[in-house]
Each structure stands twice: as structure tokens, then as C-alpha cells.
Amino acid sequence: MPKSSTSSRLAVRKTYKLYVAGKFPRSESGRTYLVDGDNVALASRKDARDAVVAARAAQPKWAGATAYNRGQVLYRIAEMLEARRGEFKALGVAGSEVDAAVDRWVWYAGWSDKIAQIAGGANPVAGPFFNISAPEPTGVVGVIAPETLLGLVSVIAPAVVTGNTVVVVASNPQAAITLAEVLATSDVPGGVVNVLTGRAAEIAPWLASHDDVNALDLSGVGDSELATELERAAAGTLKRVVRPVSGVDYSEDPGTGAMTALLEIKTVWHPKGF
Amino acid sequence: MTATATSRLSHLADSPADLRTFLHGLPGVDKVGIEARAAALGTRSVKTTSKAQAIDLAIRMVDLTTLEGADTPGKVRALSAKALRPDPADPTCPPVAAVCVYPAMVPTAAAVLAGSGVHLASVATAFPSGQAPLEVKLADTRDAVAGGADEIDMVISRGAFLAGDYAKVFDEIVAVKEAAGPAHLKVILETGELATYDNVRRASWLAMLAGADFIKTSTGKVGVNATPPVTLLMLEAVRDFRERYGRQVGVKPAGGIRTTKDAIKYLVMINETCGDDWLSPDWFRFGASSLLNDLLMQRTKLTTGHYAGPDYFTLD
Amino acid sequence: MPLFDYAPAPESRSIVSLAPSYGLFIDGEFTEAKGTFKTINPADEEVLAEVALAAPEDVDRAVAAARRAFESWSALPGSERAKYLFRIARILQERAREFAVLESLDNGKPIKESRDVDLPLVAAHFFYYAGWADKLKYAGLGPDPRPLGVAGQVIPWNFPLLMLAWKIAPALATGNTVVLKPAETTPLSALFFADVCRQADLPPGVVNIVTGAGDTGRYLVEHPDVNKVAFTGSTEVGRQIARSVAGTGKKLTLELGGKAANIVFDDAPIDQAVEGIVNGIFFNQGHVCCAGSRLLVQESIASPLLEALKRRMSTLRVGDPLDKNTDIGAINSKAQLDRITELAGVGSDEGAERWSPPCELPDRGFWFAPTIFTGVTQAHRIAREEIFGPVLSVLTFRTPAEAVEKANNTPYGLSAGIWSDKGSRILAVADQLRAGVVWANTFNKFDPTSPFGGYKESGYGREGGRHGLEAYLA
Missing domain, CATH: 3.40.309.10 (Aldehyde Dehydrogenase; Chain A, domain 2)
Structure with missing residues (x-):
């Protein structure tokens, strides 16, 4: 939206670029598109490619961080988001939604060191073996995000709290990039969350077919034909697919499903004996 | 043994620290894994001609044993007679490998066995605890040999072993070996008291390094005697020892082996661990008493085609 | 000539009585199909039996039977479903030797493995999931997890009966009904299992077995009235299945290849x-x-x-x-x-x-x-x-x-x-x-309580354990 100045001072406008590897680059294509009067970066397939490289590079270290540390980082995101509520309101996001988004980060922050206890555990096998199942992050997740801020947070947070890294295709560029600015100032390591703005129909197929993407979250895909096409492409490397469900109310208790969908269960056996 | 191997061995013995480093450098043993392997070998099905072959081999491997406070010359003479002719009704039945008795009974057994080819083994070294001064142990050994024993079954000092004094155990074996002179030395590890498989592997190597001709599992006098996994481990040890130093050492499980079925499991274990070279009474023995009659009953069943009864076999 | 050789010790095959031919098991009955194929003993290439080749209309019948059965099966109290599964487990234990011999005949695997590994695990799997049937609300999958409906299951030839158990036990425990297609080269143990279902008085249509090759399997997983697809087999076929269910909303679990x-x-x-x-x-x-x-x-x-x-x-x-x-x-x-x-x-x-x-x-x-x-x-x-x-x-x-x-x-x-x-x-x-x-420090150990499944192109979803329930519940 055009930002009119109430004083005589001319406002300094923000340039909405992409968020990749912790930096805010323009699209390599040099393209922008107009959204509410702003020229926002129109991401290309090569931007998607670069974002996947960044996400992959960041993933082992992020997953290797302690769960406590990831929880702290997520809580820091909540703090930073809270501090920037005004910016989101200026973008037209309702205050209650910003509040809900902040609370969602807090909620997931607390999950970081609990989900493994909920999703894993010891298995009483019939033999002299120590046997334990524990969840691990799937890896790099391509996320086609819902339009709202709360929806966006509700798909990013469960993916990253467990140690995945994400490449997000956002359809609400200003809010998404502003959220990226929150992330960039919240101790989130570069590359853990990458945000591409542009057209899902153009970028998503490259993520769906990318051999180095492990999972695909289609929550924000409204077009069922596109969703099917993406799911089919994802089958090429057997990506885990989170299918779109119509009419999700993101203000409801999200449960653990959004996290477990992006987790792999690893089961380790070891004999027990003197 | 090659000259280099010998010098390497004597070098190890020179230093308790080196000996410890060597023994602790042996590969570990996973309890679950070795027990699973022993159990799997126990599922081999040995029937018909193979079974007949196995039974005769097992009889030839028996160290027919009596080690009781109540042993008398009469009992020992009877046992020795049985060793020569396990099945008086069947002249094709082979004799056992040896008779095994306390030192005091050696002359009695020797009188029966002389010239028969059946060996005479005597436990010595303050059997079964080994808790006596070295001099007593050596005297015990010399007496047994002087009385006619050509095999000595000594016990190691488990206390010294468990206390980490490997050099003491080593030196004792060397001394007993010397005292035993021409007699073959079987070293009883008493694996039930060593408690872990890692200890059994170390004790096996320790005994072999010190000159044991045989390594033997047990005295038969403690709660846990020969078990298939312990014997499997000792077979692996003699196999690996020969590969490394070129000297072949025998194995003797003792105590608790009572049935033909059990004995055959041990033969299978030799067959698939060490192979033909150990499938002989020269390199494998069963320390047992009641096993022999079960072998004889099964043998009779195979030759007659019907099940045998205990009343038809001598009880000595 | 070795000093100690083992004389042949063959397990008697008389414990298995094979019919010359087998039909499809649909709605509690063996029914014929137009086509047939032969299953052989890979150890000697002798034909063991002739088996029905399920055509699309046969699969339709099987899915319809499963759909009809779903209504009452899913409405049955979990404790009752549990008892059917316990019963099946017991019958499998009692008939273990017969199944072991059958599996070795049709598959070629050594009797010591079918006897000591496959069959004990099969029975254990049914016992394990039997116990879950009335405890699903405690599985951490929500207060009232619901079955999905009809499960189309396609299994491989390497562990024919064990893979059947991995598929059928959790599906039934959670209140689903199934149409299962065994592998083309190893259909017999699944057909004998059909007999176990009858012995257990399992309601008709809860388990249906359709034998056939790749086409039968493809038709089954693509069937519009199937709600859940479970497949174990090659990564290549897994990919095709993932493509074919794309956009249908069918829940899919895949257990595919590996190079461990x-x-x-x-x-x-x-x-x-x-x-x-x-x-x-x-x-x-x-x-x-x-x-x-x-x-x-x-x-x-x-x-x-x-x-x-x-x-x-x-x-x-x-x-x-x-x-x-x-x-x-x-x-x-x-x-x-x-x-x-x-x-x-x-x-x-x-x-x-x-x-x-x-x-x-x-x-x-x-x-x-x-x-x-x-x-x-x-x-x-x-x-x-x-x-x-x-x-x-x-x-x-x-x-x-x-x-x-x-x-x-x-x-x-x-x-x-x-x-x-x-x-x-x-x-x-x-x-x-x-x-x-x-x-x-061990390898190839399996247990019904222990989740099994892969990362990456080895598939998704887990079989076994509490995690195995997830694949069959919404």
C-alpha cells in the first residue's frame, strides 16, 4: 500500500527483496512485480535453486543444535515479532492476528525439547536389546505458504522447530519479507528459513521436482490441479508431501501433526549384555 | 612356533604392563552376538550316518571323569575299565580319550590303563579352587605325573586374574608346565568365575601364551560350567592363536554336558569354527561323566533301531 | 571329504496339503477368476499350484466387499476386534510348521528361517496389534482416532506372510478392512492365511486376498474406493504408486528399496x-x-x-x-x-x-x-x-x-x-x-514393537510399534 506521510518529511520506503541464506538479495532474474504499490522481488527458478542450496547448507548445523537452543531461537523470534507488531499492522494485518502469530512462535518454541519425547520412545522388543525410536528432521522442506501471517508462521514454525530448514514460497510478499526481517534479527542462522516471493505456480514445480528437497508442504496451494501436479512431481524422489486441506482455521490448536509430518522416525538397536 | 613368534611371546611375558596391554587389546566380545551364534549352531540337524559318525567321535573325545571326595580305588578301577570298553556288549565301540581323576587316584587308574592308549589325566594345582601356595601346586603336579598321569588339568588363580595380576597367572602356568614335564597341560580357566566373555578371551590367550596345550572351561565344581558360547569363544581363540603364532592348542569344555544332543552341538561348533584340524581327541575333549552313557544309548539306538534303556549300560 | 559332514535333514513337506488350484478370497469365500497363473517352487521349478489371476472386475468385487464389511467392522468395539486378531495369532502359532514349510516351498527361503524368523514374527505381529485395537485413544494420535476405510495393500515376495502380517494386523486393529495382493511368485501363504481368517470366523469381507501380477496391484491401488494404500516393494514401483495416488487424498505408506x-x-x-x-x-x-x-x-x-x-x-x-x-x-x-x-x-x-x-x-x-x-x-x-x-x-x-x-x-x-x-x-x-x-553391533533384527521404515527414497511411514498405527488412522 502506498505509504503517505503525515508530516512534511518524506518517508524512506522499504525495498522488498528475497530472503536467502540470511541475506536479502534481489531476484537473480532482476524481475519485480507490483503488489500494493511496492515493487517486490519476483523469484525465479534459479532463486529457488539458490535457496535450496542455502537451506541444505544450513540444515545439519541447525538440526545438530540442541533442542534447547532451537527453542531459545524460536522464542527470540516471538520477542522480535512482538516488537514489530506495528509494522505488520501497518501492512494491514489485524493486531489480533499478529498476537496469534507471536503466540504461535512461543507455542512451538516450547515444543523443541518435547516433541522427541512425544513422538519417540523406548520399544520393548522381545530380546536382549536396547531399542529406541527418536524423531529426526526430514531435511529441506519446500513450503508453499498460506497467505495470512498466522498461516505463514503456522507452516514455518513446526518445520524449523524440529530441525528442518525451509524454502518458503510466500504469496503475501510484504508480510512475508517483514517476517523474514524478524527472523534475520532473531538469531536464526542464515539459510534455516529462506523466503521467496513470487508466483507459486512458477516456482513450486522446481521445488517439487528438486532432488535435494526432502519434503513439500502444499498448505498454501489453493488450486487443486496445481497441488496434484506438485504431488506427482514430488513422487520423483519420494518426497514427503503435506497436502492442502481446505478451510484450515489457523487460529485453532495446531496439534502435533504439522511437526510429525516433517519428521523421520529413526530406530536404533543395540544388544545388552555384560 | 617360529623363532620370531617365540621372541615376541617372551617379550610380552617380560613385562606385566605389556601383557596387560596385549590382553586388553584383543577384540571385544558381544555377549548377545556370541550367544546367538552359539544358539544358531545348536540348530544344526545331525541325523543318520552323520549322527553315528558324531557319536563315535564324541566317545573318543570323552575324558571320563570322577572328581569326588568319595572316590575310592574300587570306583576308579571300575571307571578305568569302562574307559577301555565303554560298551562291553559291542566291541566296535571305541574307548574314550582319557580317564580324569584326583592325583591320589592316579596310580590306581594307571594300573588299569597302562599300555591301553587311553590317556590318564589328573587334576592338580589345588583343584578346584587353586587357592594354595605355588609350591604346593607344583608338588601336586609332580606327584600326579610321577604316579603315571600323562595329562595335567591345572586351574588358574581366578583371584589373581580378576585382580588384574595377569603376570602371576602367566608365571604359574609356566611353572606348572615345567613341573608337568612331558605331560600335556590343560589349563582350566573356570569361565563361570571369570563372568564375562571378554575375560574368557583374555584368559584363553593368557593361558596359550604361557604354554597351555589345552584350554579347558571349568572344574565342574561351580555354578556355571561349560556353555556353548564360552566354548565357541575358546574355539575362536585357539583358531586365532594358531593363525597368529602357528601353534595349535586344544579345547576342553567340562561340566554340564550330559546328552548326546549337547555333545553333537559342540562337534558342530568345532566343525564350523575351527574345522577338521580340531575334530580329533588330540585337540578336543569333553570333560564329563554321565555323557558317556547317553552316547552309548544313542549309539545302540542307531545300531538296533529301537530306543535303549539305562539298565543295559554299566553305571561306573 | 570333510571329517564331519551333515547328512540331509529335510523337513517333511507332508504337513502342507496343497490343492491343485486356488481362487480369490473375496467376501469370505474362495471364488474363481477367468485367468490363472502358476506358482512354482524356485528350488526345483516344479509347479506347486495354479492360482487365480484377478482381473479389474474381481478387484472391484473385493473392494466392494471390503467396503461393505467396513461399516460393521469399524463399528465393532475395539475389544472385539482385538479378540479376532488374538485368535488369528493363536491359529498361526498352531499352524506355524505348516506355514513355514509352505513359505519355504513357494519362496525358496531356508526352512530354518521361515521356521525361526518369519513365522514367530508373524504371530507376534498379530498379538502386538491385537492389543492395540481397544487402546487407540492412548496412542497419542488424538482422543478419537478413526479408521480410514478400505486399505489396498500390495506386498512383496521376500517375506510373503510376514509382510502380510505387517499390513493386515495394524489395518484390522484400527478398524479398517483390507484388500491385499500378494506377490505373483509367492501367493500361497496369503491364500492359506485366508483359510486362517475363516477358521477364526473373521467376518466376510474384512480381509480379501486378490492374487495376480503388477496389473492387478496397479488396479487395486488406483481403485477410487480405496482410502489407504500400503505398498512394500521396489522404489521404482513406489514412485509410480506415489504418482498415481497424487491428488486423490488416499493415505499412502511406502516401504521401498535400500542399499544399507x-x-x-x-x-x-x-x-x-x-x-x-x-x-x-x-x-x-x-x-x-x-x-x-x-x-x-x-x-x-x-x-x-x-x-x-x-x-x-x-x-x-x-x-x-x-x-x-x-x-x-x-x-x-x-x-x-x-x-x-x-x-x-x-x-x-x-x-x-x-x-x-x-x-x-x-x-x-x-x-x-x-x-x-x-x-x-x-x-x-x-x-x-x-x-x-x-x-x-x-x-x-x-x-x-x-x-x-x-x-x-x-x-x-x-x-x-x-x-x-x-x-x-x-x-x-x-x-x-x-x-x-x-x-x-547387531543386524537384521525385527520386532513388532519396533518401527520400521525408511528415509529418502526408501519410502515413508513406519510399520510396527505405535508408529505403525498412524498409517491407518485419521
């Missing part, structure tokens, strides 16, 4: 490691998706380890699957034998050194001697492609980090093995391996 690294460190308990290597690749003729087909051995112990491995391999007994002393049975089919032979040929052509112990293979039937290739590198096809046979590729590494890197350098991620006496190393390596099952 079995990593042996220099401090490994060596004799047990050798057993683990042998068990890892020669168990079930190597027809195991989680087989330890890539041996990664620390270079410093490669030579003694390989010597010990070869010595051990020389004691493997290849031959009659029904002989109780057989360690390696028949390759399941001519097609599979051709594939193994081809890839082994590629291994030789690419310069790897091939070794097999001397062993005589029977004249008739499908056989492949246990084989190892040394001097293999990551660039060799036999280090990358799943051979699904008794063929081991041996690679070396220098450091733990290199071992992990090589182990993970594959599109697959089903299983892995670690051999070391050092606890912290085991845990660190286990953490870094991208595989769904990690066996440390």
Missing part, C-alpha cells in the same frame, strides 16, 4: 561383526530391503576382517530350502536370478574383485552362490544399485566422518549397521546416519 551400509570400525567385536555381515547380506538370500549390502570396513582392519569373512562364508550351506541345515536357499525367481547375475557381471566388468566360496549349486531351480566384491568404490554400480541378492560390495574408509559420508551417499535411507566397542562413537554415528533403522 554396514560399517565396521577397527575396534569392533570382530567375530560378532563377521556374523553380522553374514547375517546382513546372506539372510534370506539377500532378498531383504534392509540388507547390509555395502560393507564399509575401516581400512586398518580390512584385510584380517575379509579373511575372517571368507572363512565364515566357506561354511555357508547352499541348497534345498527344506533341509534344516541350509543357510542359503533358492533365489525366488528366474527374473530375480537374471537381475542378480547381470549386476554381478557389471561388478566384474567394472573391475571389482569377485569371490565366492566353493559351493555346488543344484542343477534345477534358481541359485546364486554367496558372493563378495572387494575393491569396490562409490563409483561402482554395485555400490549404488540394490541387487537384492546374496552379493556384498566391500568398500573401505579411514575415519568415522568418511564412513558416515559414504554411508549417507545414496538416495536410499532404510537401514544401516555400526560395529564398534565404543559407545560414544556408536551413538554419534547412529545420530548422523540418514536411515530409519540403525543396528549397532
